[in-house]
Amino acid sequence: MKILVLGGTWFLGRAVAQAALDRGWSVTAFNRGRSGTAPEGTHEIRGDRTVHADLLRLGEQGPWDAVIDTSASNSPRAMCWPAPRCWSLWRADTSTSPP
Incomplete structure (x- = not known):
């Protein structure tokens, strides 16, 4: 399984990346490089999700089998994602309670 973790260097994102690696999955972490470090074995790509050129790069x-975003950002700008080569998106939204 090939997954892309948006962030992947801090708190929940890092734990998700590590859990995927522990399962033998291929993990790519896309982040700005401002906080934390991705788990060893992660392929890191530096960039900002709000910068269109970074998203195109x-x-x-890709492609990835899944994209995981653990960010709680509700900013429309933070959600700009062209995703032409990504098949699914799982987003852990911690800003709202489950139904």
Whole structure:
């Protein structure tokens, strides 16, 4: 399984990346490089999800079987994602309670 973790260097994102690696999955972490470090064995790509050129460059590195975003950002700008080569998106939204 090939997954892309948006972030992947801090708190929940890092734990998700590590759990995927522990299962033998291929993990790519897309982040700005401002906090934490991705687990050993993670392929890191530096970039910002709000910068269109960074997202296009990221898309060239796929495809992935899943994209995981653990960010709680509700900013429409933070959600700009062209995703032409990504098949699914799982987003852990911690800003709302489950139904």
